[in-house]
Amino acid sequence: MTKFLKMHGLGNDFMLLDAREHPVALTAQQVRNLADRCTGVGFDQLILVEPSETASVKARFWNPDGSEVPSCGNGSRALAVYLGGAASIETAGGPLTSAASGSQAEIDMGPPRWHWEQTLAYPLDTLHLPVSWDELTDPAALSVGNPHIVFEVSDPAAIPLESLGPRIETDPLFPAGINVGIARVDALDRITLRVWERGAGLTRACGTGAVAAVAALQKRGRIGAEVTVTMPGGEVRVRRDESGHLHLAGPAIISFTGEIDLEAFA
Numbered sequence: 001m002t003k004f005l006k007m008h009g010l011g012n013d014f015m016l017l018d019a020r021e022h023p024v025a026l027t028a029q030q031v032r033n034l035a036d037r038c039t040g041v042g043f044d045q046l047i048l049v050e051p052s053e054t055a056s057v058k059a060r061f062w063n064p065d066g067s068e069v070p071s072c073g074n075g076s077r078a079l080a081v082y083l084g085g086a087a088s089i090e091t092a093g094g095p096l097t098s099a100a101s102g103s104q105a106e107i108d109m110g111p112p113r114w115h116w117e118q119t120l121a122y123p124l125d126t127l128h129l130p131v132s133w134d135e136l137t138d139p140a141a142l143s144v145g146n147p148h149i150v151f152e153v154s155d156p157a158a159i160p161l162e163s164l165g166p167r168i169e170t171d172p173l174f175p176a177g178i179n180v181g182i183a184r185v186d187a188l189d190r191i192t193l194r195v196w197e198r199g200a201g202l203t204r205a206c207g208t209g210a211v212a213a214v215a216a217l218q219k220r221g222r223i224g225a226e227v228t229v230t231m232p233g234g235e236v237r238v239r240r241d242e243s244g245h246l247h248l249a250g251p252a253i254i255s256f257t258g259e260i261d262l263e264a265f266a
């Protein structure tokens with residue numbers, strides 16, 4: 001039996017497996033089986049914690065469709081709360097540092113990456129992509145460890161993201177797929193955001209989505225350096241420091257712990 005934690009950050013929920021002492025190998029099918037909310041544990045992302053030679057720990061992330069992804073902002077915050085205190089985290093999306101106190105965690109997500117090769121199949125202006133999908137126009141595309149497209153809209157609740165999200169996610173313009181954010185600027189220090197996540201669908205909150213939306217709207221001069229992001233599951237704070245790094249802060253909670261026979265889900 002393998003111990004696991006079930007955690008969430010604003011309702012973006014995770015299964016966390018700590019494999020620092022006992023290695024765990026996962027297949028994509030196993031992740032899909034574990035992600036099933038009726039017959040498995042159920043989660044938006046799975047987090048595997050492994051030993052690292054360069055940081056406190058190495059974190060790997062999977063979406064519920066079985067795809068391994070380089071970065072997960074809320075998952076990193078959940079891991080930070082699990083580790084406690086200050087830590088460094090090696091991820092495929094780049095090195096992170098974290099600071100946690102109780103159920104609050106802040107992650108230095110590094111600088112946003114705007115080069116077209118980070119997100120697109122061919123060169124375009126990533127700050128103002130000349131593309132549209134129905135009422136969604138003039139997006140920005142960037143990587144914050146994983147790829148995001150961000151649209152500014154007047155009413156995020158009115159956008160049919162459940163139908164537009166999968167169309168945009170799988171558009172050939174994005175060779176690795178893309179996470180889709182729709183954001184409204186409420187004030188210089190406040191935005192409202194919904195995210196269609198690549199490989200996961202609509203989630204209650206997305207940490208990298210919040211960071212990407214803030215980075216895009218900051219670069220367009222629409223908001224200031226410190227911003228509260230309201231998502232369906234609650235609020236996170238994102239701030240840009242003097243070096244251009246973006247910091248993601250907010251709560252993460254351990255919902256419950258358990259033991260599981262991983263082989264039964266192979």
Ligand SMILES: N[C@@H](CCC[C@H](N)C(=O)O)C(=O)O
Nearest residue numbers: 072073074146198206207208
């Ligand atoms: N919910 C996560 C993002 C998880 C990965 C994303 N779906 C992807 O495929 O890149 C977050 O909080 O960042």
